[in-house]
Amino acid sequence: MSYTAPIKDMLFVMKELAGLEDIATLPGFEDANLDTAQAVLGESAKLCGEVLAPLNVEGDRNPSSWRDGVVTATPGFKEAFRQFSEGGWQGVQHPLDYEGQGLPKLLATPCIEMLNASNLSFALCPLLTDGAIEALLTAGSEAQKQTYVPKLISGEWTGTMNLTEPQAGSDLALVRTRAEPQGDGSFKLFGTKIFITWGEHDMAKNIAHLVLARTPNAPEGVKGISLFIVPKFLVNEDGSLGERNDVHCVSIEHKLGIKASPTAVLQFGDHGGAIGHLIGEENRGLEYMFIMMNAARFAVGMQGVGISDRAYQKAVAYAKDRVQSRPVDGSAKQSVAIIQHPDVRRMLATMRGLTEASRALAYVAAAHCDIAHRHPDEAQRAGHQALYEFLVPIVKGWSTELSIDVTSLGVQVHGGMGFIEETGAAQYYRDARILPIYEGTTAIQANDLIGRKTVRDGGKVAKSLLADVAATVEALGSQQGPAFESMKKYLAQGQRSLSAAVDFVVANTKGDPNAVFAGSVPYLKLAGIVLGGWQMARALLVAAQKRDEDPSFYGAKIATAQFYAEHVLPQASALEASIVSAKGGESVLALSEDQF
């Protein structure tokens, strides 16, 4: 059940594909060089491998539990959270001004991957706290920032995001929680929030709930939603804790996976009103939430990468150990380790290829985010921000969708043992299943990718990425060998498929939205496969050049790129057909509701 952070692979991606050295030239990131990265990743790997990974099974067998409104985290989690906090891990990417470490997102991202690979349930608490910190930094007053952010970074307090209500999931227009002004600048909140991750627990002294609610006379729909901060314990002016606020956990959910992460139903205001304060301006809550959500969605994408890598590591270990059947080529007369069987190889290579491609794409996105924040030139900042925002729904949607396939293959590699809970492979399969759902389902990501990210600028960002892919295809052409030949062929095909899909989306979203949105998720997957393949091609180019320096490591990069080219990229044309068929979405929509 162990987890070894793939530091060498991570550093390869950071340095060779995401441009760590360029990031370290940005103002304020001067210390974020390769040495720093190595040191930080090494320490993170230690904490994740030694402290958090061993608690992962415990969390599944002994989930966080509710009693009389009090939630007790899985045994061991509180102490682990103390170590996590004392190590400063919550603050890696947050500003020095609020006692964070001020490191680039590119450097925080592998730490987040490790955290999630080692213990998805545990990692959700810092993930949501990061969300609360982002929201406060985005829209909070200076006083709110000073009061909350250092405590959230130190781990004394944690944060939550309260969006969902029973009738309002993907559709936040339906939020009904009320916030009534008290005349003293404060509000009293009334309502029920569900699916609140780490909404109640005993790992920290206080919990800062960020809550979407409506003020009286607010406009209907999404334009009448405001963002409030509602602490579990009220905060005195000196920062000390005051009375218990009127927000209570009335139950936690019994879930398929991530069982150690308590998913709370929170009742606001059943005993007179939960005291909260507005963050930013009234009725702009959803807007702030969207800024924050890019970070949260990116982080959930990293959960997909992390759990995929964990499942891969476990499957490899089993496949090397389990002896069963003779080789199909007759090369041995005895039964051999199953990793020697071609189909097991195919499964492991699929798991590996998808994990590496999704990791690379995410790290590249993180680098765009860093440049968008720190580059001295405004046009550069805007350009990289647009690239980051284009990639976020793909990182979120694609990395999580593929984590289901990867963890499922992980079970399959284990054969019958995979279905036995003691083995542990099934936990990854169960845990992963939430990832394409929360923080916006894959369909929500795909709608975002189409509407805000592709159509709004007339496909400009999409086409600039396609031009970059085409340039990589060009560069591949000057190289010899089967890996290059396959990559060139299938990446070029993939580039053409994605181009066709972008053109179709740009041309038809306004006139025939049903036809376009019928292919929204295939469009997102196509973008993931092709842009992930692009990163594999870039890795191939680097690896071929450096091969002699470390033949095993770079040879594996070459082989994995070839595998991805021959076994993953060909799916692009099938997805293109689904999106850009002659009839658009006709067959998706042909059945009437009654005919289902």
Add this chain to the structure above:
Amino acid sequence: MSYTAPIKDMLFVMKELAGLEDIATLPGFEDANLDTAQAVLGESAKLCGEVLAPLNVEGDRNPSSWRDGVVTATPGFKEAFRQFSEGGWQGVQHPLDYEGQGLPKLLATPCIEMLNASNLSFALCPLLTDGAIEALLTAGSEAQKQTYVPKLISGEWTGTMNLTEPQAGSDLALVRTRAEPQGDGSFKLFGTKIFITWGEHDMAKNIAHLVLARTPNAPEGVKGISLFIVPKFLVNEDGSLGERNDVHCVSIEHKLGIKASPTAVLQFGDHGGAIGHLIGEENRGLEYMFIMMNAARFAVGMQGVGISDRAYQKAVAYAKDRVQSRPVDGSAKQSVAIIQHPDVRRMLATMRGLTEASRALAYVAAAHCDIAHRHPDEAQRAGHQALYEFLVPIVKGWSTELSIDVTSLGVQVHGGMGFIEETGAAQYYRDARILPIYEGTTAIQANDLIGRKTVRDGGKVAKSLLADVAATVEALGSQQGPAFESMKKYLAQGQRSLSAAVDFVVANTKGDPNAVFAGSVPYLKLAGIVLGGWQMARALLVAAQKRDEDPSFYGAKIATAQFYAEHVLPQASALEASIVSAKGGESVLALSEDQF
């Protein structure tokens, strides 16, 4: 959590695609006409919908339990099993001579689908009993048949298959259980068997364990394995029960799904030896098992179809009920039922299309099995037997692999609620995960499809099926309209892809087995997608002709066929690329063991 058997769809497939009326002309099947089928399916649907389906959740929440060697089935199961047995459902397809109903497999198959859709855990007990009956009918002595088969059919006793041991899963050559002759025709068995489905329980008076074991001096490997029958209670000459035999359940597994089905570890001979009798001849156990296994594998394929349909029904009900978000085309200003959103439609249509295609392919296979058993002409029998045997690994492998995707989509349609166990969608996702593993993993099915079913006859059967597909493509060409155009285009492409794969497999299995077996599972999936698509095309031809008789029903068949053509069949070319790439399996095998 209800289940309504799709009788109309089932009868459509039986009549229009699988040739029920031709089956009813075979000797002994004269009564198996459409009226009989309607009556039988109606009764089966009643039992499954009213008695078994409501127990499905109960089985998940309150699994069968072990205590001191005794396994108690989930509350309600014993009574349900009594009703199942009294209704004669165990005997539907078994011979009249042994108190079965002697009906065609084509008629038994929808009953088996319903049973599995309503309650996968429950259905496993009859499934394994069917296996034991098949084995006895195949290789048992007349006395053994008379002693056991009627009791198994009546439900007084149940049956199990004991193959797996801790070191011997897919690789039965490694079986170590010993059988020592006692000189009186009986044997004493010693060993441990694991993963024995319904290996111990309280629903029947006795359990007939069929056990693979080695006699002294048996050859090593698969040629030294014999088949024994080892009853839980010894059977006296008059058929009454005698002493408790020395086979004991020492534990049951804690599993990801199918929790009501006890998966036993059985210890044979710890107290002096478990008394058993040889079935058939010594050292021919595996051969008998293979004959029996076709039936069991086919049945597991039906489990895939059944659970897919159940997940589909649940997702449709939720999608019609759950109101969330406005339509993307602006056709309403209010939030609407999510079934109106194109991506939800796409998910439901995918679930529906895959379920219908896999059902149709399985029923067609069942009809081949019936003809193979009953046709008066020997050549006809042999030809249909070969077709049936070709289709069995596809029905098993493809229907179960797709059931993972379908049940996963079922969770996704439910959004956050899908991840909550109370909702019920997650159970299907967990339950389905065993299907591509037991009764031979998908890789084992794929090896069988390649080795015994494609290469052994030089691709003859495969090519005869491909010719039939081509004839259907021809027939589509004479018709007008978008469904026909799409189906013609993509089925023709699929036919070419499968042809190319068959040629590759036939040409290279001997010379370059690693290259072929690296694409074994993609080959199986390709065959499933194309042959399933062929059935959808045949359905389309019938539906177009009959459309005016029942516009809603046949219109849905046409729309579903078009959807399958445009969204499923295009995957064929991607699979072809995986199988028949220029480099064969090179990239699958390029990484050394150390590089993983």
